[in-house]
Amino acid sequence: MNPVTAGGPEPGTAGLRILVADDQDLFRAAFGTILGAQPDMTVVGEAADGAAAVRAADELRPDVVVMDVRMPVLNGIEATRRICEALPVKVLVLTMFDLDEYVYDALRAGAGGFLLKDIRRDELAHAVRVVASGEALLAPAVTRRLVEDLVRRPGHGVVPRLAARLAGLTEREREILRRLARGLSNAELAAELVVSEHTVKTHVSHVLGKLGLRDRVQAVVFAYESGLVVPGGPRE
Template sequence: MIRVLIADDQDLFRAGFAMILGVQPDITVVGEAADGASAVEAAGRLQPDVVLMDVQMPGMDGLEATARICATTGARVLVLTMFDLDDYVYDALRAGASGFLLKDIRRQELAEAVRVVAAGEALLAPTVTRRLVETLVRRPSTGVTPRLTAMLARLTDRETQTLRLLARGLSNVELAGELVVSENTAKTHVSRVLTKLDLRDRAQAVVFAYESGLVVPGEGLADGGQEHRPLG
């Protein structure tokens, strides 16, 4: 059973999410929070598998709460917001979020998003992946640090190639096709990349690929599909 904590300052949204997820046979809502500080406390106390996190909340916002939850618990955070703003995308992923979706998604998409994130995969809407790259293009570069360069050097040639493909948002099936290997082998390559770079999931791998200079904005994520899909 997937344990979910819902953090949103609007009662209506919390109730709606709880109703949608509460009827799923494999999901249970273990708690609710109306602000970031309460979400952090509840996550530590209830140990949910997934936290649905609003961005704009009074006091501690969802981005700070996400960073604290990801640093202190094993919960995965799925950020939900009405605002498709570039900085939210980048900052949420930097904070450790495993998914970023808008609140206008259909109810079944919400349940599936929870399942995907709970399974350890990352999930981003296509519009979000494009905006992530656009944000990285606009941000002033601080240069590639020696630490990032050293981390990148840990990877083998095949693992470096895998990371480049991850930065394009390819699924495991697509990775296998590009690498000319089985899907299971592609999954193994991905797992090794995440382990060697000490990354939580594929969303973090996308950010790392750009910040390390391995991928230059403009040559990475270009998929403009219509459906939400996991990066895996």
């Protein structure tokens, strides 16, 4: 089987253009069917390994790549890094998590978010739309566990130069960052802090701007590496 399969409308067609990258035929078919059935999405191609995903992204220029982590030839993390460095393409990582202990690295590589493969079909479609819009999507159920697993490993600790950058944040902005590290959405943040979603969006924007971060994914990484959030520490 050819690892790259192109399909769908020609470039320029309205709606989100999706590339599905997974080495398992069943997952590729399932995700392709779910997303292709959405009125605002078209699956323009498939890839069965990471190298094929990079080539397909360059050739097809999708809006979003739905990326598996463990694939032959080139893994999803390196494929994500190459795509995000070269193209204005968003990447949504899907993982089994219990098997993929290094998914965190995919976030550092530029992925806009990640979800578990056992998600509901409506959650997958929603996730693609969120990532395509430029927002980062973190699965709250696994965000804390993923990052804490990483920072507990030898060689990963507080980075002094990052900790120093926290001085530029107000106390409220630090509160926002702590909660971002838990993977909370704007609505959840607003509910916890008893403020409007508009106010939350303003705070989040200020946090990202002051710290020079691209999105919420980078904010989670920063919160742990700067020492603002401590693995196993109390929830705010």
